[in-house]
Amino acid sequence: xxxxxxxxxxxxxxxxxFRSYYKKSDLSVPDRFSRREYAFVFFGGKGMLRHLGFSKxxxxxxxLQKKAPMHAYYSTAYYQYPxxxxxxxxxxxxAELIFDLDADHLPDADNITYETQLELVKIxxxxxxxxxxxxxxxxxxxxxxLYFSGGRGYHCHVKHPSVxxxxxxxxxxxxxxxxxxxxxxxxxxxxxSMGRAQIKGKTVSTGKRLRMPKPDEPGWRGRISQGLxxxxxxxxxxxxxxxxxxxxxxxxxxxxxLLDDLxxxxxxxxxxxxxxxxxxxxxxxxxxxxxxxxxxFAAGETDEPVTCDVKRLIRLPGSLHGKTGFKVIPVSLDTLxxxxxxxEAVIFDKTxxxxxxxxxxxxxxxxxxxxxxxxxxxxxxxxxxxxLGKKLANIK
Amino acid sequence: xxxxxxxxxYPFLKDAKTYVKNQGIAVTELIKDPLYDRARSIAIxxxxxAFEHKDVGVRQLSKESDCIMELFSxxxxxxxxxxxxDSYFTRRYALGEAVRFYKNLIKENTFFLVDIVKEFNxxxxxxxxxxxxxxxxxxxxxHAPTRYKHWKLVNRELQNGYISLSSKDLSRVTQEAxxxxxxxxxxxxPCHELIQKTFSEEIQRLQNKxxxxxxxxxxxxxxxxxxxxxxxxxxxxxxxxxxxxxVPHMGRFALVSFLNSLKLSTQDIIDLxxxxxxxxxxxxxxxxxxxxxxxxxxxxxxxxxxxxxTYGLCPSEEIDRICKKTHHPLSYYRYKWKIENxxxxxxxxxxxxxxxxx
Ligand code: SF4
Numbered sequence: 001x002x003x004x005x006x007x008x009x010x011x012x013x014x015x016x017x018f019r020s021y022y023k024k025s026d027l028s029v030p031d032r033f034s035r036r037e038y039a040f041v042f043f044g045g046k047g048m049l050r051h052l053g054f055s056k057x058x059x060x061x062x063x064l065q066k067k068a069p070m071h072a073y074y075s076t077a078y079y080q081y082p083x084x085x086x087x088x089x090x091x092x093x094x095a096e097l098i099f100d101l102d103a104d105h106l107p108d109a110d111n112i113t114y115e116t117q118l119e120l121v122k123i124x125x126x127x128x129x130x131x132x133x134x135x136x137x138x139x140x141x142x143x144x145x146l147y148f149s150g151g152r153g154y155h156c157h158v159k160h161p162s163v164x165x166x167x168x169x170x171x172x173x174x175x176x177x178x179x180x181x182x183x184x185x186x187x188x189x190x191x192x193s194m195g196r197a198q199i200k201g202k203t204v205s206t207g208k209r210l211r212m213p214k215p216d217e218p219g220w221r222g223r224i225s226q227g228l229x230x231x232x233x234x235x236x237x238x239x240x241x242x243x244x245x246x247x248x249x250x251x252x253x254x255x256x257x258l259l260d261d262l263x264x265x266x267x268x269x270x271x272x273x274x275x276x277x278x279x280x281x282x283x284x285x286x287x288x289x290x291x292x293x294x295x296x297f298a299a300g301e302t303d304e305p306v307t308c309d310v311k312r313l314i315r316l317p318g319s320l321h322g323k324t325g326f327k328v329i330p331v332s333l334d335t336l337x338x339x340x341x342x343x344e345a346v347i348f349d350k351t352x353x354x355x356x357x358x359x360x361x362x363x364x365x366x367x368x369x370x371x372x373x374x375x376x377x378x379x380x381x382x383x384x385x386x387x388l389g390k391k392l393a394n395i396k
Numbered sequence: 397x398x399x400x401x402x403x404x405x406y407p408f409l410k411d412a413k414t415y416v417k418n419q420g421i422a423v424t425e426l427i428k429d430p431l432y433d434r435a436r437s438i439a440i441x442x443x444x445x446a447f448e449h450k451d452v453g454v455r456q457l458s459k460e461s462d463c464i465m466e467l468f469s470x471x472x473x474x475x476x477x478x479x480x481x482d483s484y485f486t487r488r489y490a491l492g493e494a495v496r497f498y499k500n501l502i503k504e505n506t507f508f509l510v511d512i513v514k515e516f517n518x519x520x521x522x523x524x525x526x527x528x529x530x531x532x533x534x535x536x537x538x539h540a541p542t543r544y545k546h547w548k549l550v551n552r553e554l555q556n557g558y559i560s561l562s563s564k565d566l567s568r569v570t571q572e573a574x575x576x577x578x579x580x581x582x583x584x585x586p587c588h589e590l591i592q593k594t595f596s597e598e599i600q601r602l603q604n605k606x607x608x609x610x611x612x613x614x615x616x617x618x619x620x621x622x623x624x625x626x627x628x629x630x631x632x633x634x635x636x637x638x639x640x641x642x643v644p645h646m647g648r649f650a651l652v653s654f655l656n657s658l659k660l661s662t663q664d665i666i667d668l669x670x671x672x673x674x675x676x677x678x679x680x681x682x683x684x685x686x687x688x689x690x691x692x693x694x695x696x697x698x699x700x701x702x703x704x705x706t707y708g709l710c711p712s713e714e715i716d717r718i719c720k721k722t723h724h725p726l727s728y729y730r731y732k733w734k735i736e737n738x739x740x741x742x743x744x745x746x747x748x749x750x751x752x753x754x
Contacts, residue, residue, distance in 0.1 A: 137533065138557025162534045168708060169644055170537040177549040182645060184551045218555035304706055 003392050004358035008044070010388050010395045015043045017385055018320050019068035021327075021347060027064065027318040029057050031159070035078035035093065039313050040069040041322065048073075050313075053083030070322030073313040076157070087311060094164030097171065098314055099133075100306040101125045102153035115364060117152055118341055125154040126336055128300045132178050133158065136219050141333060148341045150321025150328045155314060171308045180299035183220060185291050212285070214273040220298075227294035228285070229271055236262060248289045258284055320347075325385035343367055348382035354396040355384050361392055404463035405500050407470035408493070408574065409515060416467060426468060427590050434465045439472035440598050446492020447485065447602065453496070472591075474578075479587035479599050485606055486582050487640060494575035501567040509563055509570075516573040520566070521558055529566050530558035539572040543645055544683070621660060621668075625736075627728035628714035629704050630654050640672035646699075646707045649687060653698035654725055656688040700724040 006014075030036055038060075039050040054060040064072065075082065076098050080091035101124055103109050103117035112120075129146065133139050133156065143160035166174075176182055213221035215229055235244045236259075245255040257280045266277040276282050284290070306312055315321070317328050326345035343366045357372045363386060364370070370383055376396055379387070387393035397403075403412040426432050438455065445453040452473070457463050477489045501509060506529070510522045518539075519532035533549065536559050540547050553560045561569070592599065626634065633651045636643045643651075655665050662684050669680055687696055701723050704710045722728045 135556070136554045138555075162532070166534060166537065169542075169642070170534070172644060172708070173537055173542055173549040177554070180550060182545055182548050182550055184546060219553050220550065221553065305708075308708060 003361075004394055006388065006391060007394050011044045013395045014070070014322070014325075014385065014388050015068045017325070017348060017381070018043075018070070018322075019065060021320060022061070022064040022068055025318065027061060029060060030074050030316070032078040033057065033060075035080075035082055037075035037077075037079065037082040037090070037313070038316075039073040039075075040067065041071040042067060043070045043322070045070075051083055051085050053081075064319075069319075072316040072319035074316050076312045076314050077310055092311065095166075095310045095312075097158035097160075097163040097166065097174070098306055098312060099128060099156040099158070100149070100153065100303040100314070101128065101155075101301060102149070102151070102303060104152065105301060105303065114152070115342065121153045122336065122339070124301050125156070126333070128178065128302060129156055129333055131223075132300045136177075137174075145317070146331045146333065146336070147315075147317055148326070148329050148331055148339070148345050149315055150319075150324060150326040150345060154331070155328075157314075166310075168308050168310050171310070172304075175302060175304050175307050177220075178300040178302055179304075180220070180224075180295045183224075183295055212273050215271065223298040224291075224294050225273065227298035228290070230297055231290065231294055232262075232267070232270065236267070248287055248293075250284065250287070254280060254283075321389075323389045325382070325389050340367075346382050346386075348380075348385050350380040350382070352378045353381050353384040354378050355387060355393040356396050357387065357393045359392055361387075363387070400460060400463045400467075401457045404457050404466040406497070406512070407467050408497075408578070409512070412467060412470070416471065421468075423588070424590060426472060427594050432465070432468060435468035436472060436594075438465055438469035439476055440595070442469055442473040442492070443476050443480075443489055444602065446489045447605065450488070450491055451495045451499070452489075452492045474582060474585075475588050475591045476595055476599065478582055478585045479592050479595065480602055480606075481587060482603070482606055483583075484639070485602070487579060490575045490578035490582070491640075493578055494571045497574050498567055498571035501570065502564055506563045509566060513566065513570055516570055516577070518570065518573060527563075528560065529563060530560045531566065531569065533557055533559055536561075536569065539569045539576065541568070541572065541642070543643055543648060544679075545645055548645060621655070621658060621664070622733075625729050625732035627719065627725045628716065629701075629710050630725050630729075632711050632714070633709065634668065637669055638671040640675070644707075647709055648683070649696070650699050650704060650707075650709060650725075652684050652687040653696045657698050657726055658729070662688060698724075698726060 034053065034055045036053070037050070038052040038054060039048050040052070041048050054063070075095075077095035078093050080093060082090060084090045101121050103121050106112070106117060106120055109117060125146075129144065133144065134141065139158055139160050143158060145157040145159065147155045147157070149155050212228070213225050215222050215226040217225070235241050238244050241259055242252065242255050245258065246252070250258065261278045261280050266281070269277060270281070306314075315328050317330065319328055320326065321328065325348060326341070327347050329345050331339050342364060346365055354376060355378075356376050357374050360373050362369060362371045363383060365382055365386060370379060372379070372387075372393075384393070384395070388395065397415070398406075398409070398411050400415075403409065403415055406412060426435065441455075442452040445451060455462065455466060457466060473489070477486055480486075501512070504512075506522070506527055507524070510520065510529075513520055518535045520535075521530045522528070533554060536552075537549065542548050545551065549559075623631070623634075630651060633643060633647045637648065637651065652665060655668070660668075662681060665684050665688075666677060666680055669675060670677075689696075699707075701710060701719070704725070718728050718731055722731060
């Protein structure tokens, strides 16, 4: 959504505001500061200035204050020679493990509001950090830094000593694990040859029996079970279970039978991992479409190339995002639930500023909603910066 | 210190090294003294067996002298390998040692295994009571053959950073750790002059063997495939597979499904892969057939440029003019055919004219 071309005055205004921020703030720098590569995009500039290295923190801050860049990045990798002009001359020494969740991956992102996008990404992000990175991968929370990206998502920097040397291929394995790619269904479902099974109180010879892990089992085993149970509940509780079942390619006859079979007691037993409650139920769990859906229900998300790339540039914590004016701020897992980026990452004050709005737009910042129509009007500074960054208005 | 015949079976362990050192025998003695004739011939056997059968082989270890000769043969084998001075051969030798290691390991009990694993600095947890083993995931990633689907992290049980695995699987991971270790140790080691002199004949013979094998591989026409027309991505993956590099699952998948679309049979594809040092025909056949639809009933479509790019399989430095025009490796290949056919047609159009003139 962009409406106007920014005028020279608008660009200068933004840069001034950014500069005043960099002058006031005592920006902390990344660890291994002098081993990192830095890169910047400037207001009104073309392309990115890369391959910069700084040896002193003072020098770095002076640079930010002088140039007041639109975007600031640092390399997740650290190098022997971070400022070498060619990648292969830098001599890679290691890299953080990065996860980047951004709203542009959401299905249908364009049809939901910015607020909702951020909310949805946040839920995914919590799942990624809490469920995958902490529970499965065992990273202690102290080894991770979490940030609101200043744009449409969140970043997680894993700085555990075990990750720095991981190759790109190793990181790919981690991504595949999180997204459930290439997951073997047989890991989850196994047929136990029981010879006998209890069905409707009678002992029947079945030869085989389908087992699935309990939803509280660790890792993917429990996760996919939970996914299946969620789907099952979703079907049973929906207004039109038959229609839902048809969506999985189940015929009407079988669907009816299945719903008949699914007594509360049976659902309870299914939750304990006993899938073989009847032939129809068993066959249903072997349904391919259903399994795929369960995997996608349970899977985590992350921007794959970002995680796999061992020489990635990522937005500098504490810097400002040129398209919103928001600050890249740290967030903590404990308070993430209540975290409202559209208040907490907004750093400019309320000084009134006269702007020329190019499109009708509603923005909610700092819990205040501004319904703006095209034309000249006064808005608080933080709204002005946001509108200009998004190219929705010019300075008057 | 472990018993002598254990050391003989695992001559790369620290204890074995200490034992050899403690004997106080100079390298020159080992190479020259008739006393060690047997150690020297075992050394050659090790190396040759590794090259031909991917396994350094087994010998009798009933007498003390058997064990000692076996132990001494190991450093000699390594030195000979360095003098052969061929990275493919070195990889193959490392594989041979590692495969034998694995075959021995799976016969041992879990306590022994756990003890050995310590030497490889693998971070594992062992619960002796219920014999439950697990390994820290980064060590797993470094060594496990994740190019095979069931070894992929996603198909393993991961909790709190540790992956549960059977003692057999841990043996396999340790096999890879040994392979990597020997490979790295021998990589840039110079050839000992005296070894070169003493074993010159054998070294020459082995070098010839490598050369012949290379030649054979080059001249084998691979079905209907014209390697020159392959797009950079596929060319790269194929070269890696042939060199026995660790190609990720997606890479193998892209390659096999691509070749399958060109109507290469499973056998054609196996022949193409056959040069990898750790090539396992049966396993490969199964995997290939899985992709081509020989095992399950679905045959998969090869991935396009977009997908290859996200997987980091598109070598951006090698992209050429045709890449920019096409969006799929298959269209790249077909496009190259088209240009060639046009060219041929032009030529053949000209030829009859010339004849007419004559
Ligand atoms: S552009 Fe496509 S065809 Fe060319 S190398 Fe990349 S993936 Fe292969």
